[in-house]
Amino acid sequence: MVSHLLNTIRNAVGITGNVIALFLFLSPVPTFIRIWKKGSVEQFSPIPYLATLINCMLWVIYGLPMVHPNSTLVVTINGAGTAIEVVFLTLFLVFCHDKKKRLVVLLIVVVELVIAAAIATVILTQVYTTQRRSMIVGIIAILFNIMMYAAPLSVMKLVITTKSVEYMPFSLSLASFLNGVAWTTYAFLPFDPFIAVPNGVGTMFSLAQLLLYGTYYKSTKRIIAARKESKMESEMHLSLSEVAVANGGVVPKKTAGAAP
Template sequence: MVSQLVNTIRNVVGITGNVIALFLFLSPVPTFIRIWKKGSVEQFSPVPYLATLVNCIVWVIYGLPMVHPNSVLVITINAAGTAIEVVFLTLFLIFCHDKKKRLKVLLIIMVELIFMAALATLILTVLHTTQRRSIIVGIIAILFNVMMYAAPLSVMKLVITTKSVEYMPFFLSLASFANGVAWTTYAFLPFDPFIAVPNGVGTIFSLAQLLLYATYYKSTKRIIAARKEAKMEMHLSLSELAVANGDVDPKKTAGATP
């Protein structure tokens, strides 16, 4: 009776984790809408999406019945995450105007795919028990999961340097925190160290991002406002210069009717 109750709670938490993780994977949508409108990736980093892609693939392998039985909820969300990250990285490559950066991202994607294919092949052919397969893939999954959560550290450094959270999306940090809490809880029903360790670490990393966001939110608003004011002043200066040179009718510039 107790084990059935625990299993039911585990499934509920797992489904909740799937929903939260889906929001996590979709949280960069506003960022990519901005990239689409501006036609440029600006200073946004591809690292979080590259890390999430390889993380999702390795967890799909971990959740396979021949690797770690009874892990359907692990497969479903990570398969969805893989598809979403492929879309994001495709958009990043389209709107990245730096050829060297674009080539670097492509090479990293190729290396990730080759590594995952080799891992799956070796695990399924060399190891012959689910226990051994779970241990090997689980250890690798921990490494990549921690990498996914730690990927924004480079962005956190930029935040501290510039005192601006403009390039650290809030919803991505919030979703990462909620996702870490949900999957850490799931990992204790029953205890699965391969899920508990990386998501526990991820919860701490995500909390650090949220604290940074709270710290630099006001200064970000001031920086953005100052930038807009500087642009307006530059526009007015150019207009005045054009009038002085006789390139623009001063009456039209002032909005007067002839």
């Protein structure tokens, strides 16, 4: 009876975790709408999406029945996450105008695909028990899962340097925090260290991002407002210059003592 109740609670938390994780994977949509409209990736970093891609692929391998039985919820959400990250990275490559940066991102994606394929091949052909497969893939997945949560550290450095959270989307930070909490809870029903450890660490990283957001939110609004005002002044000066050019480029002046 207790076991059945525990399993029911675990499934309920897992489904909740899936919904939150889906929100996490889709949270960069506003960022990519902005990129689409501006036709440029600006200062947005591809690191979080690259880290999430390899993370999702490894958790799909971990959740396979022949690796870690009874982990369907792990497979479904990470399979969806893999597809979503592929779309985001494709858009990033399309709108990245720095050829060197675009090539680096593309090479990293290829390397990640090779790593995931190699791990799956070795695990399924050279390791013969689900317990050992779970342990090996779980340890590797922990490392990449922590990398996914730690990926925004570069953005956090930018936030502290510029005192602006413009390039650290709030939706992504909030979704990361809620996702970490949900999957940490899931990992204790029953205890699964391979899910608990990275998501516990991820919860702390995400909390740090939210604290930064609260700290620099007001200064960000001031910076954006000042930028808009500067842009308006520049456009006004440009308009005056165009009027001057239309009038011959010279503003007539009166000369003192000149004969009428």
